[in-house]
């Protein structure tokens with residue numbers, strides 16, 4: 001398997017586990033690629049091409065990725081260390097997990113470093129939420145650290161634009177530090193840009209100039225992730241019209257989706273696939289069972305995850 005790298009953001013629904021299966025069907029030669037609905041940027045960062053435009057409508061995520069991609073690793077780490085000191089947080093990467101775990105009140109629970117970091121994490125969260133400008137370097141480093149120490153290493157904001165996840169079990173450990181170092185190194189070698197936009201924006205077509213491949217991983221109509229809340233049948237249909245426009249422009253595309261799962265079917269997409277059956281190819285994604293929980297295995301047995309892409313470049317390959 002190619003050495004794919006992980007995103008420094010632990011993004012729900014990221015495509016890391018199936019990258020080898022989807023990349024196989026991407027065009028062999030790509031000049032400019034758009035990773036639309038890029039989330040944690042896992043797909044685009046791993047595809048060889050001359051230029052990659054990462055697009056997502058989540059402004060906080062786009063700003064954070066842009067910020068991280070421009071960092072010098074050593075300076076970034078020392079900024080993280082300042083936060084660790086200021087908020088008395090644990091630092092497993094340097095001093096080891098056990099050092100902090102043994103200071104937690106109940107050593108029999110399954111709460112990792114929660115107890116040790118609780119006070120500092122909520123202080124950091126309050127300070128971050130009180131910042132007027134969330135676009136500064138200071139704000140982005142704080143957000144990165146909130147993610148690293150927060151619940152499920154996720155990023156979530158409430159309607160008032162406040163980071164609202166509770167404390168998690170982990171900290172800045174070897175795994176997180178390696179992910180950020182490797183991502184910064186790779187981003188530094190690539191020609192990339194990050195854009196906060198929706199494919200429904202009036203002036204979206206400006207990004208298509210010079211683009212010869214668009215990968216799309218939208219929220220799934222029949223999915224249940226947090227970012228699915230703003231997605232509905234109308235958005236699904238708008239996306240299918242957008243894909244029609246890509247085909248008209250002869251821009252290659254690939255779309256990830258789930259077309260079927262227990263008792264649910266993505267009808268707009270399956271209808272669209274029937275109408276376009278002679279222009280597109282549909283490949284089923286095999287779920288990676290290794291390391292999956294029993295619950296996930298049962299769920300996935302009834303789920304049909306696919307990659308849908310246009311035939312033109314399937315024939316060229």
Ligand SMILES: C[S@@+](CC[C@H](N)C(=O)[O-])C[C@H]1O[C@@H](n2cnc3c(N)ncnc32)[C@H](O)[C@@H]1O
Pocket residue numbers: 011012013014015016036037038039040041042043055056057058197198199200217218219220227230
């Ligand atoms: C399935 S996730 C993408 C995961 C990503 N491929 C990865 O590997 O990390 C879907 C993403 O679509 C974004 N999104 C939702 N509606 C959008 C829209 N109208 N335009 C652009 N991005 C959108 C969400 O913010 C979310 O990040």
